[in-house]
Amino acid sequence: MKSGFVSIIGRTNAGKSSLLNFLLDAKIAIVSHKLNATRRKISGIVMHEKDQIIFTDTPGLHESNKTLNKLMINETIKSMGDCDAIIFLASIHDNTDEYEKFLNLNPKKPHILVLTKVDEVSNGNTLEKITYYQKFQDKFVALVPFSVKKQTYKKPLLDEICKLLPEHEYFYDPQFLTPTNEKEIYKEFILESIYENLNDELPYSTDVIIDRVQEKDEIINIFSTIITDRDGHKSIIIGKNGETLKRIGISSRKTISKFTNKKIFLKLIVIVKKDWHKSEKIINKINNY
Ligand SMILES: Nc1nc2c(ncn2[C@@H]2O[C@H](COP(=O)(O)OP(=O)(O)OP(=O)(O)O)[C@@H](O)[C@H]2O)c(=O)[nH]1
Ligand SMILES: [Mg+2]
Numbered sequence: 001m002k003s004g005f006v007s008i009i010g011r012t013n014a015g016k017s018s019l020l021n022f023l024l025d026a027k028i029a030i031v032s033h034k035l036n037a038t039r040r041k042i043s044g045i046v047m048h049e050k051d052q053i054i055f056t057d058t059p060g061l062h063e064s065n066k067t068l069n070k071l072m073i074n075e076t077i078k079s080m081g082d083c084d085a086i087i088f089l090a091s092i093h094d095n096t097d098e099y100e101k102f103l104n105l106n107p108k109k110p111h112i113l114v115l116t117k118v119d120e121v122s123n124g125n126t127l128e129k130i131t132y133y134q135k136f137q138d139k140f141v142a143l144v145p146f147s148v149k150k151q152t153y154k155k156p157l158l159d160e161i162c163k164l165l166p167e168h169e170y171f172y173d174p175q176f177l178t179p180t181n182e183k184e185i186y187k188e189f190i191l192e193s194i195y196e197n198l199n200d201e202l203p204y205s206t207d208v209i210i211d212r213v214q215e216k217d218e219i220i221n222i223f224s225t226i227i228t229d230r231d232g233h234k235s236i237i238i239g240k241n242g243e244t245l246k247r248i249g250i251s252s253r254k255t256i257s258k259f260t261n262k263k264i265f266l267k268l269i270v271i272v273k274k275d276w277h278k279s280e281k282i283i284n285k286i287n288n289y
Pocket of ligand 1: 016
């Protein structure tokens with residue numbers, strides 16, 4: 001019996017959160033075509049035959065001088081050390097630069113290189129890309145092509161990962177889907193809905209706090225605050241006659257309800273805290289709420 005921790009690392013938008021949801025066969029992580037959707041790590045427990053893998057999805061690697069982004073990148077770099085093995089995920093469209101940047105971070109744990117989104121190119125292109133990466137073959141333990149969309153190569157990937165795990169009793173009850181607190185997951189789902197419903201830069205000056213959760217038999221009451229940094233942004237989030245906030249609420253409720261299998265009552269309010277994303281103290285407070 002094996003059990004161990006695997007961090008999913010890669011540049012922003014590579015498909016890390018999609019990979020975690022796919023391996024879990026459940027949605028817990030925020031997915032968006034917009035960059036830097038994942039702001040904090042989130043973990044999922046996957047049972048593969050007799051072994052247990054605890055995957056951690058991390059914020060994408062990128063360069064930025066912004067306080068929020070720097071804290072996100074720090075979290076990812078820390079996750080590279082807090083694990084037994086790493087999956088480095090690159091999109092099939094990427095050249096090897098992103099991977100070389102990762103190698104320059106000096107990963108101390110063994111890693112599997114996964115080339116994802118192969119559904120978007122021909123088999124010939126995939127093979128050609130694989131040959132580019134062959135020159136790094138003494139660095140990675142295995143190279144696995146992958147596609148979340150086509151749902152291929154799940155077993156070979158999990159087989160390879162299990163080879164890297166230590167013999168250990170299960171860290172978590174195999175029935176559990178995630179060790180991450182449910183409040184954290186509700187927060188991600190509401191943020192995902194903000195990414196879906198607001199344009200451009202606005203989601204980046206916005207975050208979510210879960211103030212209170214009351215679980216009753218059939219219904220969960222969730223009281224949540226959306227924090228933004230300008231009065232103008234608050235008006236946009238609320239929208240004409242509250243329409244935008246209503247849309248954000250409806251789609252968050254749907255995702256949370258699917259996850260919990262319960263009816264959801266969701267109360268959303270919007271507050272303004274000027275430049276919150278420039279304050280390390282406030283960001284840490286939001287992340288640890
Ligand atoms: N065609 C295709 N698209 C994919 C695949 N995996 C992910 N995507 C898309 O890629 C985009 C980014 O996916 P995410 O899972 O949010 O990427 P991420 O690496 O977690 O991004 P950050 O959290 O921003 O770092 C989304 O639009 C996904 O639908 C895949 O296998 N095939
Ligand atoms: Mg992500």
